[in-house]
Amino acid sequence: MSILERLWRGVLIVYASDSGADTANRLFRLLRGTGVPTAMIKYDGDLGRYWDCFDAIVLVMALSGAVRLVCKYAKSKVADPAVVVIDDGGRYVIPILSAHWGANEVAEAIARLMGAEAVITTAAEYMGVTSIEELARLLHCDIVNTEELPNFYSALLSNKPICIIGINELPREVRGSYVIGVNAGCEYIITVGEPHQSLEGIRMLRCVPYKVIIGVGLMNEAGINEVIKAIRTTLNRLGIGADRVLAVASIKPRVGEAAKALGLPFRLVSTDELERVNHGCATPPSDELRRLGVRGVAELAALAAGGTSLLLRKIVIGRVTVAVARV
Template identity: 40%
Template structure:
């Protein structure tokens, strides 16, 4: 499991009985955030803002919580339940869309049993949802995702129109020869489309940060951010303008005050150092400020030694 598979992070929520196990899981996963004890707010935030959710509680309790928050297959976060004693890691929803893998990882870290209940032969299929994520776009109309899935699971091929097929999608082929087509950008009605996001890069940096430009560009490449689609780079540090120049895009300088005033449900919980400055964080806030009210946090802040990078996006058109 690596960072870029969980770009929006993994939220860990527990009942009081499960707190100890929840803390272990949050430490063991590279991109996990302990949202603390269960509350309606914490759960809403987890569903709205994270790629994955780990609920440390009884399965029955977890089922009651997720019912009503489930969306179409392949949409919404992967949810894994871990019992308060850490004995089992159980993919609850979106098993094929990350939950099986997340449960496997947790079971390796905690010595739990991964309770995989989907039939094995299906497990090799790379989730369609990964495609939208890799292309930094979102599927429209979402209702079609489940239909595509069920036909693909029955062995049908789908065609990639207007984009190259990333690795691992054996059921996709380039061209227009299939009945099932996935369009990129310019969509045809009745088909599944990937609408690309306009991208906004937020950068936080220590005052003494060295080689900020090279560091940030390296992270963006690792995240496979398509350079031509970056609309703006923002920061509270003038030095970050070098990144914008390298990408050939606009730079926006923000003040600490603007960031302090900004609130968004998807901002990562802040560290103590940041809190003492009255800040919850910079990179995510700046990226979301630039993306505007319809913006979505696409990559939760990546923490490097001297800087942080986050990506927000809005659907074009």
């Protein structure tokens, strides 16, 4: 699975001036072609409302302007999206924020797509090692005692085993000295789920799993089997088990039958509830939907049913649209 497929909340491309529009448009088409949810805007003086909405932001502009821009919004290594800068001419792809948290890999993937040069400046030891935050993202859990992170990074970068309990296997794309289960040599343990009792001389990092709500929209003709397949595809893409699904949500009662077949709870959402959702990160309706006077349903259903933030921006699977929000 490439890094781009893991950008569940998608990529926002921002270009600053007309001289960057060609490069921005070219990247937009290339990313869409790989299936990554991709949005594009011309910079209008406010990036704040998008800052927390995407997994990666690509700024097509000169680097010094981009630096002044991100300075307005950058909060911390763990809260900021991966930010990558491309010059108007599309020659360089430069990760400038959250390099260890994905921006390097995003820049390399984009550079490959565009035939450009990725400017990687982090120490080699970080390359090819999955960061602990990225691991938590892939395991769909929240690290609660973040003050332990520096100790775990020291261990990771000196190639000591990081033992993980509470899961049966590592996501395939994880790299680094992570191992499943505990043995006598474990000095660093990540617990996913129930906390382990604390042990003398052993450091513990606690990662608490969260639940998700799956929002589903569909065309009238779509059948129940198509919905079942789309939900399975989505869980597979996120690498999350059915036990983590709090509900499947939709305005179509038919979706309830698919949920039942999968053994998942169903939550019927009314159009009134949809209308009341006011979530800054929801994908704006496409021009086509706007002409029809409707908004996309999948994301709003997941949010209306109790989701607090988007985890997977809507994806289209045949005649079914699916989005996932976390609780």
